[in-house]
Amino acid sequence: MAQSAVGRILRSQRSNPLRISIGTSSSQTRSYASRSIPTFTPTSSPELDEKLNRIREELFVPFGLPLRQRNLMFKTKLADRLDEEQYTTAIGKDDEEFQLRPMHPLTRPTMKEAFETISLMKNTQDWKNIIPFLSGLKLSKRVxxxxxxxxxxxxxxxxxxxxxxxxxxxxxxxxxxxxxxxxxxxxxxxxxxxxxxxxxxxxxxxxxxxxxxxxxxxxxxxxxxxxxxxxxxxxxxxxxxxxxxxxxxxxxxxxxxxxxxxxxxxxxxxxxxxxxxxxxxxxxxxxxxxxxxxxxxxxxxxxxxxxxxxxxxxxxxxxxxxxxxxxxxxxxxxxxxxxxxxxxxxxxxxxxxxxxxxxxxxx
Structure with a gap:
């Protein structure tokens, strides 16, 4: 009987990889190093830095994560779990820790906002970010x-x-x-x-x-x-x-x-x-x-x-x-x-x- 019970538990865990074990811990880290998610260097403008960070965290990162993790952020029924427990994942080439949070698809940065961000790039220091920025747009399937x-x-x-x-x-x-x-x-x-x-x-x-x-x-x-x-x-x-x-x-x-x-x-x-x-x-x-x-x-x-x-x-x-x-x-x-x-x-x-x-x- 005990073996049967253990088998059911293991099968349940395999069938739902997004499941968070509420009874054992108040937080869970799921490691996934998506090396395609771009990072940016500091620019000459705090406003530009802020916009680059918003677009990265709210557009590039979600599209750089596996579909399961993306659904956890954007699907309402799954996203509710993020209000109850922390869920983090490793992203980028340096395994940066990113905490997943509920996001609504309608709040994603638009292409208009993307071009407004580019318009704030005023010198070569700023433009060093254009290649990772364009790669993020491509990653996010923005044409x-x-x-x-x-x-x-x-x-x-x-x-x-x-x-x-x-x-x-x-x-x-x-x-x-x-x-x-x-x-x-x-x-x-x-x-x-x-x-x-x-x-x-x-x-x-x-x-x-x-x-x-x-x-x-x-x-x-x-x-x-x-x-x-x-x-x-x-x-x-x-x-x-x-x-x-x-x-x-x-x-x-x-x-x-x-x-x-x-x-x-x-x-x-x-x-x-x-x-x-x-x-x-x-x-x-x-x-x-x-x-x-x-x-x-x-x-x-x-x-x-x-x-x-x-x-x-x-x-x-x-x-x-x-x-x-x-x-x-x-x-x-x-x-x-x-x-x-x-x-x-x-x-x-x-x-x-x-x-x-x-x-x-x-x-």
Missing amino acids: VKDDRWEWIIRHATEANALGIMLEAAKQVDRTGFKLSSVGVVRRYYFELHRWAAKNQFSEPTVSKAFGFAKQAAELMEWPEHVVRDPDVDPKRRPFVIGTLLELSAARALNQFDGKDEGGLVATYANRLQGVWSLVDTSKEAPDWPTADLRLQENVPILNGINLALQIKEIAGHKTIGSWLKQEKKKLGGSIQSLTSKAPENVKEKPTIGYQQTVLLRGK
């Missing part, structure tokens, strides 16, 4: 849409964190950040251009930006980023090659006394010629957003041509030099026409394409 990736990249520029975003792309399995969308890649390369332009295409910014641009181009060959359809493959777009031409030419002028060291400038100029049919050099646009987007693509290309023609080896080349001079006129005329038709409100509060056009024209 970042392309327009939001573009938004994140713009904010990274202001904090001198484009290199960190490149690292996020290298850790795509963890972060979900892919260089496979034309819009996202356009934004990344245009922000490299803006970063270099802001620093007047001087060193060390130009070399860093050029290094990032080359690495991004290499990443687009990775299986995780590659696009098989050539019609929507971002690495074939002229704005990618044009930005590489621009940055390589600026680097040659700064570091190598205007010599095309290694023939990189000539290489990118030839590649640009190969995709020139994709460059829109028309002088009209159906609306200003379309025109401004075209400026964002074409202004770095035109500046790349201008810088390349300052290199004697390129300007004096019979084929590529004369071709660049010829297309420079067409592209310059298109950009001038588009900017001259900018609405008054754009002139008063410049959009980024228009802003870069004015900046480089006045240089």
Whole structure:
């Protein structure tokens, strides 16, 4: 009889692994080291620290726990147990102790709150948290849409964190950040251009930006980023090659006394010629957003041509030099026409394409 009773007790315990033994202890620790749950480093803002901690504890941690423990927190009937007894679990790479507590699904941080948190990241110290933050969103099955990736990249520029975003792309399995969308890649390369332009295409910014641009181009060959359809493959777009031409030419002028060291400038100029049919050099646009987007693509290309023609080896080349001079006129005329038709409100509060056009024209 005694053996039968013991058998029933053991079977009961195996059938309900969430069961807490009330009669033997007022608390219970269940060890589960979920090493995918991100941790954050201190930031420059107490408000940002507080928001990161809330999102971690109320979104990332629950989704990083086994389903049984998550149910214990979010299912009302099970969560009531947490009011009676403490239940802790080990999380993260350091086996941090986390006490489970009742949570309501409707109180979970939203994606709006997630982006508000990112907007509080103001410097590279803060942006060191973006990779664990993105990994937490991916862990929590939160999807970042392309327009939001573009938004994140713009904010990274202001904090001198484009290199960190490149690292996020290298850790795509963890972060979900892919260089496979034309819009996202356009934004990344245009922000490299803006970063270099802001620093007047001087060193060390130009070399860093050029290094990032080359690495991004290499990443687009990775299986995780590659696009098989050539019609929507971002690495074939002229704005990618044009930005590489621009940055390589600026680097040659700064570091190598205007010599095309290694023939990189000539290489990118030839590649640009190969995709020139994709460059829109028309002088009209159906609306200003379309025109401004075209400026964002074409202004770095035109500046790349201008810088390349300052290199004697390129300007004096019979084929590529004369071709660049010829297309420079067409592209310059298109950009001038588009900017001259900018609405008054754009002139008063410049959009980024228009802003870069004015900046480089006045240089």
